[in-house]
Amino acid sequence: MESHIQVKDLKVSYGKQEVLKNVNLEIPRNRITVIMGPSGCGKTTLLMTMNRFLELNEGVTIAGQVLVDGHNIYSPDVDVTEVRKRVGLLAQRPTPLPMSIFDNVSYGMYIHQMRKETIEYKQAVRHYLELAGLWDEVGKRLHDPATALSIGQQQRLCLARGLAVEPEIILGDEPTSALDPVSSAHIEHKLLELKEKYTTVVVTHTLRQAKRLADHVVFMYLGEVVEQGPAAEVFGNPREERTKQYLQGLF
Amino acid sequence: MIPPIGSSTTGATGWQPQPVALARAKSNERARKIFLGFTALPVVLILLVTLGLLIRSWPILSTYPLQDLLFGEVWKPSKMLFGLLPFITGTVWITAVGVLISVPPCLLVAIYLSEYAHDSTRSFIRPILDLLAAIPSVVFGVWGLVTIVPFVESTVMPFAKAAFPYIPFLKVDQPTGFSVLSGGLVLAVMIAPLLISVVYEVLLTVPNDLRRASLAIGATQWETIRRVLIPQVLPGIIAAVVLGASRALGETIAVLMVVGNVPQIPTSIFDAAYPLPALIANNYGEMMSIPLYDSALLGAALILLIIILIFNVLSVIVLQRVKQRKWE
Amino acid sequence: MIKNFWKRKHIVELFVKLVMMFSIALVGGSLLLILATVVARGLPALTWEMVSQTPKGGFYMGKGGGVLNAILGSLYLAGGGTALALALSLPMALVLKTYLGDSKAGSLVRLSLDVLWGIPTIVYGAFGFAVMILLGMRSSLLAGILILSLVELPIMTRAMDEVIRRMPKGLEHAALALGSTKLEVATKVVVPQMLPGIITAILLAFGRGIGDAASVLFTAGYTDRLPSSLMSPTASLPLAVFFQLSTPYPAVRERGYASALILTIVVLVVSFGSRALSAKLSKYTVK
Ligand SMILES: Nc1ncnc2c1ncn2[C@@H]1O[C@H](COP(=O)(O)OP(=O)(O)OP(=O)(O)O)[C@@H](O)[C@H]1O
Ligand SMILES: [Mg+2]
Numbered sequence: 025m026e027s028h029i030q031v032k033d034l035k036v037s038y039g040k041q042e043v044l045k046n047v048n049l050e051i052p053r054n055r056i057t058v059i060m061g062p063s064g065c066g067k068t069t070l071l072m073t074m075n076r077f078l079e080l081n082e083g084v085t086i087a088g089q090v091l092v093d094g095h096n097i098y099s100p101d102v103d104v105t106e107v108r109k110r111v112g113l114l115a116q117r118p119t120p121l122p123m124s125i126f127d128n129v130s131y132g133m134y135i136h137q138m139r140k141e142t143i144e145y146k147q148a149v150r151h152y153l154e155l156a157g158l159w160d161e162v163g164k165r166l167h168d169p170a171t172a173l174s175i176g177q178q179q180r181l182c183l184a185r186g187l188a189v190e191p192e193i194i195l196g197d198e199p200t201s202a203l204d205p206v207s208s209a210h211i212e213h214k215l216l217e218l219k220e221k222y223t224t225v226v227v228t229h230t231l232r233q234a235k236r237l238a239d240h241v242v243f244m245y246l247g248e249v250v251e252q253g254p255a256a257e258v259f260g261n262p263r264e265e266r267t268k269q270y271l272q273g274l275f
Numbered sequence: 276m277i278p279p280i281g282s283s284t285t286g287a288t289g290w291q292p293q294p295v296a297l298a299r300a301k302s303n304e305r306a307r308k309i310f311l312g313f314t315a316l317p318v319v320l321i322l323l324v325t326l327g328l329l330i331r332s333w334p335i336l337s338t339y340p341l342q343d344l345l346f347g348e349v350w351k352p353s354k355m356l357f358g359l360l361p362f363i364t365g366t367v368w369i370t371a372v373g374v375l376i377s378v379p380p381c382l383l384v385a386i387y388l389s390e391y392a393h394d395s396t397r398s399f400i401r402p403i404l405d406l407l408a409a410i411p412s413v414v415f416g417v418w419g420l421v422t423i424v425p426f427v428e429s430t431v432m433p434f435a436k437a438a439f440p441y442i443p444f445l446k447v448d449q450p451t452g453f454s455v456l457s458g459g460l461v462l463a464v465m466i467a468p469l470l471i472s473v474v475y476e477v478l479l480t481v482p483n484d485l486r487r488a489s490l491a492i493g494a495t496q497w498e499t500i501r502r503v504l505i506p507q508v509l510p511g512i513i514a515a516v517v518l519g520a521s522r523a524l525g526e527t528i529a530v531l532m533v534v535g536n537v538p539q540i541p542t543s544i545f546d547a548a549y550p551l552p553a554l555i556a557n558n559y560g561e562m563m564s565i566p567l568y569d570s571a572l573l574g575a576a577l578i579l580l581i582i583i584l585i586f587n588v589l590s591v592i593v594l595q596r597v598k599q600r601k602w603e
Numbered sequence: 604m605i606k607n608f609w610k611r612k613h614i615v616e617l618f619v620k621l622v623m624m625f626s627i628a629l630v631g632g633s634l635l636l637i638l639a640t641v642v643a644r645g646l647p648a649l650t651w652e653m654v655s656q657t658p659k660g661g662f663y664m665g666k667g668g669g670v671l672n673a674i675l676g677s678l679y680l681a682g683g684g685t686a687l688a689l690a691l692s693l694p695m696a697l698v699l700k701t702y703l704g705d706s707k708a709g710s711l712v713r714l715s716l717d718v719l720w721g722i723p724t725i726v727y728g729a730f731g732f733a734v735m736i737l738l739g740m741r742s743s744l745l746a747g748i749l750i751l752s753l754v755e756l757p758i759m760t761r762a763m764d765e766v767i768r769r770m771p772k773g774l775e776h777a778a779l780a781l782g783s784t785k786l787e788v789a790t791k792v793v794v795p796q797m798l799p800g801i802i803t804a805i806l807l808a809f810g811r812g813i814g815d816a817a818s819v820l821f822t823a824g825y826t827d828r829l830p831s832s833l834m835s836p837t838a839s840l841p842l843a844v845f846f847q848l849s850t851p852y853p854a855v856r857e858r859g860y861a862s863a864l865i866l867t868i869v870v871l872v873v874s875f876g877s878r879a880l881s882a883k884l885s886k887y888t889v890k
Contacts, residue, residue: 082394310702383623411815414637586721591721
């Protein structure tokens with residue numbers, strides 16, 4: 025299977041504390057990869073290296089490579105904004121921008137000047153709201169402030185906003201952990217639908233969600249990747265003792 | 276047992292003292308009453324100052340038409356003419372020039388500090404601002420006198436004369452550098468620490484999630500600042516500017532030393548001016564012989580106070596709101 | 604994904620950063636320029652006589668003497684004003700924290716403190732003088748101290764309030780849970796814990812008090828003699844600078860610059876001192 029993202033010899037420390045120790049990973053194209061592991065093992069950190077978000081934290085040092093389509097996104101000649109356009113992020117808590125629903129979705133397209141005419145923006149906003157499964161609920165009140173939406177709707181709005189800049193990869197850091205079960209199912213459903221066209225990497229703490237979503241699983245422990253492979257293998261027949269224990273809920 | 280977070284800030288109620296602690300609870304209750312009285316002090320002081328000035332300026336307010344006081348152009352206490360217009364316009368000009376010069380760089384510095392600077396840069400710039408804020412007004416005056424006034428006189432004025440001879444508010448009509456512009460330049464530096472730190476604090480109230488949401492879709496930092504942050508904190512920025520302006524309005528010694536103190540209505544930034552605080556400082560204490568003079572000067576102080584109170588109350592309320600806003 | 608530096612947004616970003624750097628240089632440069640000006644002008648005339656003697660006859664025409672009267676006067680004025688302000692502001696800051704917290708009343712008190720802070724010192728001065736006339740008082744050290752304490756009160760209280768509000772919640776709760784009353788929490792836990800911040804607040808207010816001219820102009824007056832009693836007029840450094848610069852004699856103006864240098868040094872020492880002191884003290888407190 026072709027890999028879309030490759031992580032090579034990645035080391036990350038916050039100050040002197042090393043939180044990722046030599047991580048090597050292959051993330052397959054157009055599949056959902058789920059990253060699991062106990063709290064504090066470095067899942068968020070790993071995910072944030074993939075859209076160059078980690079460097080927003082002060083005092084972080086990053087060594088090694090993250091290749092997207094074979095190109096190291098940490099090489100000095102790379103345009104960070106292009107990386108982030110290509111690698112979308114769905115955060116743990118929905119963070120609508122303080123503008124209208126419409127402006128939230130068109131924000132990225134506008135920033136990247138992806139459309140010309142107003143009508144094109146209108147069509148595109150509708151398209152991505154439909155894609156995120158939100159159009160039916162907000163189509164009639166596009167100019168309401170986005171913060172007026174429910175949390176679950178906000179998260180789908182954030183999904184639409186991310187999709188609108190036409191990324192290839194979607195990162196999700198526990199994207200449903202702040203949501204109620206119905207909204208949560210809604211997002212999961214969308215991610216499954218979208219995987220035909222996008223490579224998805226999701227961090228989750230719920231084993232059941234992982235099982236529902238995952239094509240590929242990465243299991244981490246204390247800053248290291250302990251095991252990675254197709255979902256059926258890792259869930260059905262884990263090679264490592266630590267993975268087994270985690271799956272049995274021993275951590 | 277640890278009481279729930281926040282319970283202690285709402286008052287002493289809800290806590291049942293143990294019998295053994297009754298004496299202590301009593302002293303606690305008495306302390307509470309005495310202390311609560313203390314907190315009324317600031318409000319009382321504001322009222323007291325306003326009332327004091329009002330009473331002392333009542334003679335002129337009740338006998339001299341307010342219209343002539345505010346809009347009269349002639350100030351001749353010996354002839355019983357107390358027109359404050361030259362001083363009011365002087366104050367407005369100097370403050371406006373000072374704020375206009377100060378705001379753009381100060382906004383940028385504040386944005387830099389909150390959005391771009393590393394901790395190390397920040398801890399380097401902070402002391403600069405602290406020092407600038409600590410320098411006494413009279414020292415700013417000295418600086419203005421020996422640096423700014425000659426600079427305006429020898430460099431800016433000849434340049435303006437040559438480059439913009441027909442723009443009215445840049446017209447050069449007088450030979451010296453003691454001018455609105457000199458006062459404005461000195462004020463611009465004086466209010467910079469306040470402006471920068473207030474805007475910086477306002478920017479800090481914006482949660483990081485918002486910045487990240489914008490950066491995550493590939494916006495540059497400046498795009499994030501311009502399209503997300505600034506619209507969000509605009510009320511706070513305006514309040515900061517108003518606060519800076521109110522500080523500038525009341526500045527006395529430094530401005531007095533560099534603006535020339537000519538009682539005229541300035542029409543150009545190169546004209547000399549005579550702001551209200553300077554009027555009070557230069558004449559108060561020597562006016563006992565002329566009836567109403569003392570009252571007129573305190574009337575000037577009252578006008579200054581009222582303008583500044585309005586500016587202050589508005590900006591402080593907005594800033595409190597901005598800082599307490601609950602971000603979801 | 605290769606960066607194209609000529610893309611408009613990257614050019615804008617670079618430009619904005621450059622302008623920001625320039626603005627910082629402007630602010631920093633102003634500070635340097637001010638200090639350089641005061642040092643360059645003041646140092647030549649700064650002699651031992653300046654700081655050790657009072658003005659002799661003909662001082663204001665260029666004859667001998669110094670500004671010891673103003674130095675001591677300023678220290679008395681600002682010292683007295685600070686002490687008085689402290690006596691009021693520490694209880695006020697504690698009440699704000701312990702009894703009012705972030706309630707509506709608390710907001711109102713903070714609002715009024717901020718507004719009080721914003722009142723120009725010339726207005727305080729004029730107000731003070733008006734009251735003095737009413738009471739038949741003449742300008743004196745006491746009147747100067749009273750007005751300066753008004754000037755310093757809001758800045759000191761607000762600075763303390765900010766420090767106290769930043770105190771770790773756990774500490775206070777732990778103390779309350781052990782059965783302390785609010786008063787005890789305030790005096791036995793909050794104050795020691797906040798000592799560095801409180802000292803910073805005091806020095807901040809002292810710096811503001813010692814540098815202010817407009818408030819003492821009418822209230823403390825000016826004299827060439829050393830301050831002798833609370834009821835006698837008292838000279839101050841800012842006014843010494845101001846008056847000396849108002850004369851036409853170059854020698855006197857030179858000494859005006861030297862006085863400005865003395866004032867600047869005092870203020871900088873206070874400012875740096877508070878920084879160093881609070882850094883040293885904060886080692887011993889719970890973070
Ligand atoms: N900004 C930071 N500064 C310092 N250390 C950090 C920072 N963020 C994370 N860490 C540390 O790095 C390690 C990994 O953190 P990370 O957030 O990646 O874990 P995680 O696997 O996402 O945990 P969780 O499941 O709880 O979200 C942790 O030990 C954490 O304490
Ligand atoms: Mg995490």
